Amino acid sequence: MTTEPTNPRMITGAGVPLAVYEQGDPNLPTVLLVHGYPDTHQVWDDVAASLAADHHVVRYDVRGAGASGRPAERRDYRLELLAADLFAVADAVSPDRPVHVVAHDWGSIQSWEAVTRPDAARRIASYTSISGPCLDHVGHWIRRRLTRPAPRSVRQLLGQLAHSWYIVAFHLPAIAPATWRHGLAARWGTVLRVVEGVSPRPGHPQPTLADDAVRGIDLYRANMLPRLLRPRLRPTTVPVQLIGLQQDHYVSGALAEDLDRWVPDLRRRTLRATHWSALLEKGPTVARMVREFVAHQEGRPTPAASAARSPRKPFSGKLAVVTGAGSGIGRATALAFAEQGADLALCDLDLDAVERTAELSRLLGANARSWKVDVSDGPAVDAFAAEVAAERGVPDIVVNNAGIGHSGTFLETTEQEWQRVLDVNLWGVIHGCRAFGTLMAERGEGGHIVNLASAAAYLPSKMLTAYATSKAAVLMLSDCLRAEMSGFGIGVSAICPGIVNTNITKTTTFSGLDNAQQAAKQKRVSGLYARRGFPPEKVAEEILRAVTQDRAVVPVTFESKAARLISRFAPGLLRTTARLDIG
Structure with a gap:
């Protein structure tokens, strides 16, 4: 047993080698942490260190990031391939027992793709999502508000559009890659400190940030428009814990209003944190929420996990x-x-x-x-x-x-x-x-x-x-x-x-x-x-x-x-x- 991450072992995902890091006792419940854009597995350091005391913690660099392989074409960043990567890692690190997935940002978006597959419950015991919605759910969310343009719906749409300004920029030719390579990557630590309230720390941002960020733009270009314009019906039977961040600059809480429609077993938690400070400043708090939720799913109910039911009345779950x-x-x-x-x-x-x-x-x-x-x-x-x-x-x-x-x-x-x-x-x-x-x-x-x-x-x-x-x-x-x-x-x-x-x-x-x-x-x-x-x-x-x-x-x-x-x-x-x- 080790509470420190091991050197990566390479696991083949959907045609791409993935760098996988493990810590904790493999005989304990496995928690699989999936990072977002433009991060690597290192964004989970604080969360992983806390969870490794009583869990088998697994992280991996998603395709195109960190030490994992680089896809050759944009279409190789499609959500179905990212979901296949997740299942490949789960099968390799916990072949006989379902894993508990915890994901952030684009890690959450791609994990929703896995969690909403018809047979997902066979390999995924629970899912904790932080600041990353299912794109199909968002597509339906937008349609419902466009077909019923009440003042509140319009405010929600405009609010999320203001949060999502960067997505438009990522679809413009050459501008986003040039921005990352010619200044933003070098100043990313300052951005996190000033905008996100994240203190400087060794090893973050990662040395490969510029390359990771430029390649990761294809995540947006390969998936956003197809999913939002032609959303599929994506329910799930997997128990889901949604951690909403009260100070998130990129994902508004309104996006999760309709989630009960897709997730019958939904628990909502809130955390006063920005998009990245949730992991980089409040990692132990996130770890506690995950620990409580996992314990509940493993048959060890905890007060907070069982109390955080999905709301059906104004104070349900409180x-x-x-x-x-x-x-x-x-x-x-x-x-x-x-x-x-x-x-x-x-x-x-x-x-x-x-x-x-x-x-x-x-x-x-x-x-x-x-x-x-x-x-x-x-x-x-x-x-x-x-x-x-x-x-x-x-x-x-x-x-x-x-x-x-x-x-x-x-x-x-x-x-x-x-x-x-x-x-x-x-x-x-x-x-x-x-x-x-x-x-x-x-x-x-x-x-x-x-x-x-x-x-x-x-x-x-x-x-x-x-x-x-x-x-x-x-x-x-x-x-x-x-x-x-x-x-x-x-x-x-x-x-x-x-x-x-x-x-x-x-x-x-x-x-x-x-x-x-x-x-x-x-x-x-x-x-x-x-x-x-x-x-x-x-x-x-x-x-x-x-x-x-x-x-x-x-x-x-x-x-x-x-x-x-x-x-x-x-x-x-x-x-x-x-x-x-x-x-």
Whole structure:
């Protein structure tokens, strides 16, 4: 067993010798990595090094690149011959066991040709595609949008055309080869650094880049127009994992919208990366995604692999964490996510209540589990996050909803009351953001964090000093965190509901009152909120919309929206009303 690539052995593909590199234990599942244009097998160095610890990793230079043979004519770059090369390598390195194909760029395009052959499942156990669509699928994608030229379809076509400008250039005589030979090859490392965010590294770009790039132009000229103008029907039964790159300059996400039509067993993942930084900067992350998918296909299900189902509802395949999910806005939010396809990890101090929410979520088709967690306890939240990640995978959405109410002036509110309000309303949010946000950032697949603030965050009241302070802190925390997490592709939203009919009023505490007075005040305030009649389900709708649209601050009720507007244009008016004895 070796974790370093061996010297290449030459395998004959479809009439062309191919340089094949192997590392890892041949008795383990074989992962076959196929590079794109204008790369060689070296573009996979980081991915291969990670996977070789527990896989048999095979790479090869495609025809015309690196140490492999050079086709004599343009027609020798046709997709059917490239697919035949892939099968020849698979048969040579893993004759008795199907291989797991992972491909990037043109490697993906040619691998789709192999994966969509009728007998592909006999030799290919799974396929992970990165930034390279099936050209036949693209041809049908274009036709459907030309026959139904709605504004969105036109925008998608124009967007992809802007991404694909270089394809037109590659079809112009002499220009592309001359560009590569007279400057671009020598400056390719600079292009990758400036445009793609790739740090310089030894051995990349490869010494043969200029020749590889010039010969590889025939990949485009031999295949693009025939496939796009006369697309075939190319379904597959092979399980496919599609890794979409959020910052890809060449392949838009819209191209994969119709992929469910061709791939019944499809899992979608996203990675915040550019076209080449995915492999050259985030290789270990890509390797982890591949490892999870391969393990799932080999009968060792992992949370992330099984959760990343192809979407049929807006949140299908997503895992949402909701704190304070035992009632009110938390329960309504959990059920709303369940109804839209998400799976759930729910927590609350009241275990019976949150288990009921989980039960209701399962009736809606969600895979839901409940935990008893005190969000004010940092280590407990850390343990909750670790258990969720180990059992269910890193969540895509986290809703920090748990909170308590308290009313009292500053001078009336005791230190213990201040501590209780801040521990739950502020520190509970901090603990949730830190525990889950760290996992989401490390995963590198984006996501969304929702923090429940309040209209009290910008609507001062002398009777809500501690509560309003905690919620104002949550609002500012969310804005600061949003700026930081944007670099990881993670959105952050602060929700400011206003007066909503939930049971928070039944547990709200009041400074300076005995038990009997507390109960009477709770009853009176609960009645006022009930008469307002604004249900938590409407807040849940706004939370889902905030996640979908990546909204920063979401006032929900009329009074919340009005107070937000007044706080911007007439803050003095709010300071005046803050003197009233309300709450």
